[in-house]
Amino acid sequence: MTAPCSPATTIIGLEVHVQLLTETKIFCGCLNRFNPEEPNVQTCPVCLGLPGALPVMNRRALELAIRAGLALSGTIAGTTKWDRKQYYYPDLPKAYQISQFDLPFCDGGWMDVDDADDGDETQASRIRLIRVHLEEDAGKNLHDETQRGRDSRIDLNRAGTPLLEIVSEPDLRSAAQSRRYLEEMRLLMVYLGVSDCNMQEGSLRCDANINLELVNDDGVAIRTPIVEIKNLNSFRGVEAALEYEIGRQRQEFAECGGVYADSEKQTRGWDADRGVTFAQRGKEDAADYRYFPDPDLVPVQIAAEWIEELRTGLCELPAARRQRLVDDLKLSRYDASVIIDQGRDLADYFEAVAQRCGDPKWAANWVTQDVLRELNDRGQAIGDFAIDADGLAAILARIASGDLTTRSAREVFTALLDDDPEGEQVTVEARIDEIISDRGLATIADSGALEPLIDAVIERNPQAAADFRGGKQAAIGKLIGEVMREAKGADPQSVRAALIERLSS
Amino acid sequence: MATALESSATLLDQLTDGQTTSLRLTQDCLDRIAAHDTAIGAFLHVDSEPALAAAAAIDRRREAGEPLGLLAGLPVAVKDVLATRGQPTTCASRMLQGWVPPYDAHVVERLRRADAVLIGKTNMDEFAMGSTTENSAFGPTRTPWRLDCAAGGSSGGSAAAVAAGMAPLAVGSDTGGSIRQPASFCGVVGLKPTYGRVSRYGLVAFASSLDQVGPFSGDVRGAALLLEVLADHDPRDATCADEPVPAYRDQLERPLDALRVGICRDHFTEGLDKDVDEAVEAAIDVYRRLGAEIHDIQLPHARFAVACYYLVAPSEASSNLARYDGVHYGARSDDYDGLVDMYCRSRGEAFGAEVKRRIMLGTYALSAGYYDAFYLKAQKVRRLIQQDYQQAFTSVDVIASPVAPTPAIPLGSLVSDPLQMYLADTYTISANLAGLPGLSLPAGFSDDGRPIGLQLLAPPFQESRLLQAAAMHERETQWHLRRPPLAEDSS
Numbered sequence: 001m002t003a004p005c006s007p008a009t010t011i012i013g014l015e016v017h018v019q020l021l022t023e024t025k026i027f028c029g030c031l032n033r034f035n036p037e038e039p040n041v042q043t044c045p046v047c048l049g050l051p052g053a054l055p056v057m058n059r060r061a062l063e064l065a066i067r068a069g070l071a072l073s074g075t076i077a078g079t080t081k082w083d084r085k086q087y088y089y090p091d092l093p094k095a096y097q098i099s100q101f102d103l104p105f106c107d108g109g110w111m112d113v114d115d116a117d118d119g120d121e122t123q124a125s126r127i128r129l130i131r132v133h134l135e136e137d138a139g140k141n142l143h144d145e146t147q148r149g150r151d152s153r154i155d156l157n158r159a160g161t162p163l164l165e166i167v168s169e170p171d172l173r174s175a176a177q178s179r180r181y182l183e184e185m186r187l188l189m190v191y192l193g194v195s196d197c198n199m200q201e202g203s204l205r206c207d208a209n210i211n212l213e214l215v216n217d218d219g220v221a222i223r224t225p226i227v228e229i230k231n232l233n234s235f236r237g238v239e240a241a242l243e244y245e246i247g248r249q250r251q252e253f254a255e256c257g258g259v260y261a262d263s264e265k266q267t268r269g270w271d272a273d274r275g276v277t278f279a280q281r282g283k284e285d286a287a288d289y290r291y292f293p294d295p296d297l298v299p300v301q302i303a304a305e306w307i308e309e310l311r312t313g314l315c316e317l318p319a320a321r322r323q324r325l326v327d328d329l330k331l332s333r334y335d336a337s338v339i340i341d342q343g344r345d346l347a348d349y350f351e352a353v354a355q356r357c358g359d360p361k362w363a364a365n366w367v368t369q370d371v372l373r374e375l376n377d378r379g380q381a382i383g384d385f386a387i388d389a390d391g392l393a394a395i396l397a398r399i400a401s402g403d404l405t406t407r408s409a410r411e412v413f414t415a416l417l418d419d420d421p422e423g424e425q426v427t428v429e430a431r432i433d434e435i436i437s438d439r440g441l442a443t444i445a446d447s448g449a450l451e452p453l454i455d456a457v458i459e460r461n462p463q464a465a466a467d468f469r470g471g472k473q474a475a476i477g478k479l480i481g482e483v484m485r486e487a488k489g490a491d492p493q494s495v496r497a498a499l500i501e502r503l504s505s
Numbered sequence: 506m507a508t509a510l511e512s513s514a515t516l517l518d519q520l521t522d523g524q525t526t527s528l529r530l531t532q533d534c535l536d537r538i539a540a541h542d543t544a545i546g547a548f549l550h551v552d553s554e555p556a557l558a559a560a561a562a563i564d565r566r567r568e569a570g571e572p573l574g575l576l577a578g579l580p581v582a583v584k585d586v587l588a589t590r591g592q593p594t595t596c597a598s599r600m601l602q603g604w605v606p607p608y609d610a611h612v613v614e615r616l617r618r619a620d621a622v623l624i625g626k627t628n629m630d631e632f633a634m635g636s637t638t639e640n641s642a643f644g645p646t647r648t649p650w651r652l653d654c655a656a657g658g659s660s661g662g663s664a665a666a667v668a669a670g671m672a673p674l675a676v677g678s679d680t681g682g683s684i685r686q687p688a689s690f691c692g693v694v695g696l697k698p699t700y701g702r703v704s705r706y707g708l709v710a711f712a713s714s715l716d717q718v719g720p721f722s723g724d725v726r727g728a729a730l731l732l733e734v735l736a737d738h739d740p741r742d743a744t745c746a747d748e749p750v751p752a753y754r755d756q757l758e759r760p761l762d763a764l765r766v767g768i769c770r771d772h773f774t775e776g777l778d779k780d781v782d783e784a785v786e787a788a789i790d791v792y793r794r795l796g797a798e799i800h801d802i803q804l805p806h807a808r809f810a811v812a813c814y815y816l817v818a819p820s821e822a823s824s825n826l827a828r829y830d831g832v833h834y835g836a837r838s839d840d841y842d843g844l845v846d847m848y849c850r851s852r853g854e855a856f857g858a859e860v861k862r863r864i865m866l867g868t869y870a871l872s873a874g875y876y877d878a879f880y881l882k883a884q885k886v887r888r889l890i891q892q893d894y895q896q897a898f899t900s901v902d903v904i905a906s907p908v909a910p911t912p913a914i915p916l917g918s919l920v921s922d923p924l925q926m927y928l929a930d931t932y933t934i935s936a937n938l939a940g941l942p943g944l945s946l947p948a949g950f951s952d953d954g955r956p957i958g959l960q961l962l963a964p965p966f967q968e969s970r971l972l973q974a975a976a977m978h979e980r981e982t983q984w985h986l987r988r989p990p991l992a993e994d995s996s
Binding site for chain 1: 607707876
C-alpha cells in the first residue's frame with residue numbers, strides 16, 4: 001500500500017477553557033481560589049450540590065466573560081440563559097453542569113494569529129470563533145496513582161469556578177498554528193485581566209478536534225474521522241498531541257485506504273509521558289447530555305448600555321498594540337512580538353522607557369535583550385525588577401547624549417541590579433552618577449585626556465609598538481585593550497584612532 | 506386548657522395573656538403525637554427535646570417582656586422536604602435516610618426568627634411525588650377523619666398534623682396540588698402561594714419551576730399569619746420575587762365588594778364525585794348570597810394540563826434527582842462492582858417505584874430527539890394555559906372549583922393505577938403550571954363524613970384577595986370548626 005499522496009489539509013478546531021478571576025464562584029459566595037492543599041474547604045451547600053441549595057449568578061463572572069467576548073470581536077447577546085448539561089461523574093456533585101446550550105452570551109468572533117514568528121513579512125491568519133459561553137467548572141477526582149486500588153478522593157474546591165469556553169471554527173491548519181492560537185488566547189485573556197491562565201493550575205485548558213483531508217489512490221479527497229483530544233494542559237502538549245495525531249491519522253488512512261469501518265467522531269486522550277494519543281470512547285456510549293433550561297436560574301438580560309460601557313473600558317489589546325509598536329514606534333515585527341508576548345507589564349515598561357529615552361529602537365534592544373535575559377536568569381517578573389523604567393531610560397539617555405558608551409552603560413546596568421534594595425535611597429539619576437564616578441566610566445571623548453595614558457601604554461609595551469610600526473596590524477589590539485582597561489569611559493574607536501596617530505608620528 | 510385544636514389566633518391570645526405557655530402548648534402537641542401518630546403516621550421525626558427547650562426559652566423571653574416574633578411560641582410542623590439544620594431531612598426516601606443537613610431552608614430560618622417551635626418533620630410522598638402519601642418509604646399518612654383513607658399528598662403529614670391537633674400550623678410544599686389536595690382530604694386550610702412568593706432555598710427540589718412552599722392551618726387567619734412569616738424576598742433564590750409582602754391578616758375581615766367569582770363548567774363534568782359537586786355548588790351559593798357575581802369562564806387549554814404537567818414535572822425531577830448517586834451523601838449500595846454499578850445499584854435500591862417511574866419518564870422526555878416533541882411542546886402548552894388564566898382574570902377576581910374529584914380515597918385504591926392517580930390532579934396542577942396562588946378551604950363533608958375542600962385561585966401575588974375571599978366563606982360556614990373524632994377523644 002502506498003502512502004497517501006499530498007496535498008493533505010489538516011483541519012483543527014480548539015475548545016479553550018479559561019477560568020475567570022472572580023473573587024467568588026459563579027453561583028455561590030465561596031472563594032474562587034486554587035487551593036489543592038486544603039481540599040473541600042471552599043465549599044457550601046450550593047457548590048456541594050446539597051439537596052435544596054440553589055444557584056444565583058455572579059454578575060462579576062458575566063462581566064469578565066463579556067469583556068473577553070468583546071475582545072474576541074464576538075457579538076454579545078441581549079438575552080442569554082443557563083442550561084443543565086447532564087452526566088454522571090463523581091466530580092460533578094449535582095450530576096449536571098450549569099452551562100449554556102443554545103443561547104450563549106457571545107456568538108461568533110475571531111482571533112488573528114501570526115503565521116510565523118520571525119521577520120517583518122509576517123502574515124496573520126484569522127481564526128473564526130463559533131461561540132463563547134460561560135459555565136461552572138467541576139471538582140477534581142484524585143485517584144490512587146499507586147494502582148493499589150485505594151479509594152478515589154474528590155476535591156470540590158474547584159466546583160463552581162466560573163469557566164469560559166471558547167470554541168473555534170475548524171480554521172487551524174497545523175499543530176504549530178494551534179499552539180500559537182492558544183498562546184495568543186492566553187496573552188489576550190491575561191491582558192484583559194479576566195484570567196491568570198495558569199496552565200499548571202488548570203486555569204487554561206484545551207480540547208482539540210482534528211482530522212485530515214487526504215487524497216486516496218483514486219485521486220478522491222477523503223476526510224479522516226474527527227478525533228477529539230481531551231484535556232490538553234500545556235502548550236507543548238497541544239502541539240505534540242496534534243503532531244502525533246496527524247501522523248496517526250495519516251498512517252491509519254494509508255492502512256485502510258480511506259475506507260473506515262467507523263467514521264464516527266472518536267474521543268482520545270493524550271499520554272504526555274509516552275507521547276501518544278489513545279482511544280477513550282467511541283460512539284457506543286456517546287453522551288446524550290439531555291440539555292434543558294435550568295429552572296433555578298432566570299434568563300439574563302444584558303443591557304446594550306452595559307455592553308458599550310464594557311467595550312469602552314477595554315484596554316488596548318495585544319494585537320493592536322503589537323501593530324502600533326511596528327507602525328508608530330518603528331520596531332521590527334519580531335521585537336514588537338517579543339515585547340507584547342511577555343504580557344502587559346513588560347509592554348508598559350518598554351513603552352515608558354521608550355517614551356522617556358526618546359529612542360524606541362534602543363529601548364527595544366535593551367528590553368528584549370538585557371532586561372529579558374536578567375529577568376529569565378533571576379526568575380523575576382518585570383514588576384520586581386530592580387531597575388524601573390526611569391532607571392533604564394536614564395541609562396539610555398546617557399548613551400544617546402554620549403555621556404556613556406554602550407559598554408559602560410551595561411556596567412552601570414549591572415551595578416544597579418546588584419544594588420542592595422535596602423540600601424541608601426537616592427534618585428536613580430544620582431545613583432547612576434555615583435556609579436559612573438566610582439568606576440570612572442565617564443566617556444573620555446577628547447584625545448587630550450587620552451594622550452598621557454597612550455604614551456604610558458606604548459612605553460610599557462615597546463615590542464607591540466614596534467610590531468605595529470613594522471606592519472603587524474594585529475599588534476595594536478593589545479595596546480587598545482590596555483588603554484581601555486585604564487580609561488574605562490573611553491570609546492574604543494577614539495582610542496584606536498589616537499593610538500594609530502601616535503604610533504605613526 | 507388550650508390545645509393545638511384551637512385556632513392560632515386564640516392560642517396567640519392565650520399565650521399573650523398568660524392563660525397558657527408555649528411549653529404547655531408544645532407538650533400538648535407532643536402528647537397528641539404520642540397518642541395518635543402511630544395510627545395516623547403524620548410525622549417522620551418528632552423533635553421533642555429541642556422543641557420543649559425552644560418553647561421554654563420563648564416563655565422566658567415573654568416573661569422578661571422581650572419582644573417576640575409573629576409566631577411567638579406556636580408549635581409548627583415542617584414537611585420533611587425542607588432542610589433543617591441538625592434535624593434529619595429525608596424527603597420520605599430511603600435515599601436520604603439519616604441525612605442531616607448542615608443548613609436551614611430559608612423558610613425554616615424565617616420560622617425560627619418568628620419564634621416558632623419546630624416540633625418535627627412531617628410525612629410525605631417520597632420526594633413529594635404522589636397524591637396520597639402512600640409513596641413514603643416510611644409508611645402512609647391517614648386522614649384523621651377516616652383511618653382507612655389517605656391524608657392526600659404529597660404534604661399529607663402536614664395536613665393530618667394540623668387536622669389532628671398535633672400542631673396548630675404546618676408548612677408544606679405544592680408542585681401539582683400537594684398542599685391543596687391534602688388540605689381538602691384532611692379538612693384544613695392550605696395555601697399554595699404564587700410561584701416566587703416564598704423562597705425555595707432549602708426546599709429539596711422535585712420540579713423547580715412548579716414547587717412552592719406554603720402554609721396549613723385550621724382556619725384562614727392562621728394561613729394568613731403563617732404566610733406572612735414564610736413570604737419574603739430571598740436573594741439566594743433567583744426565582745424569588747422582590748415584591749412587598751402585605752400584612753395579610755389586616756385585610757381578612759374586610760369583605761371584597763362586588764366580588765366576581767369565576768366558574769369553569771368543564772370542572773363539573775364526568776368523574777366528579779356527587780358529594781364534592783354538591784359541596785362546591787353550595788360554596789358557590791354562599792358567595793352568591795354574599796352578593797358576589799358568578800361568571801362562567803373558559804379555560805380552553807385546561808384539558809391538556811395533566812399531560813403538560815406530567816412532562817414538565819418529571820423532566821425537571823429527572824434532573825433534580827440525578828444528584829442522588831451514592832457518591833457524596835445519602836444511600837450507597839453495599840454491594841457493587843465499579844462506579845457505574847454503584848450508581849445503578851444505589852439508585853435502584855434506594856428510590857421507590859413512583860420516583861423511578863418519574864425519573865424514567867423525565868429522562869425519556871429530555872432525550873436527544875424527543876426534547877422538542879415532549880419538553881419543548883409542553884412548555885408551549887404551559888404558556889397557553891397561563892394565557893387562559895390571564896384572559897379569565899380580566900373578567901373575574903377569583904376562580905372557584907373542586908380541589909380533587911373525590912374526598913379522601915381509601916388507602917391502596919389507586920396505588921396500582923398511576924394514571925388514574927395522575928388524572929386526579931386535574932383541578933390543582935394548572936395553578937402550578939401558571940404560577941398562580943391557590944387555596945383550599947373546608948367546604949363540607951361527604952355523606953360518610955370525609956371532608957371536602959373548595960379551591961380558590963387568584964392572579965399572581967393576589968394572596969390577599971384569596972385569603973379575603975376564603976374568609977368571607979369561612980365566616981358564613983362552620984365547616985372549619987369541626988374536628989375529627991379521633992382528635993376530640995384525647996382532649
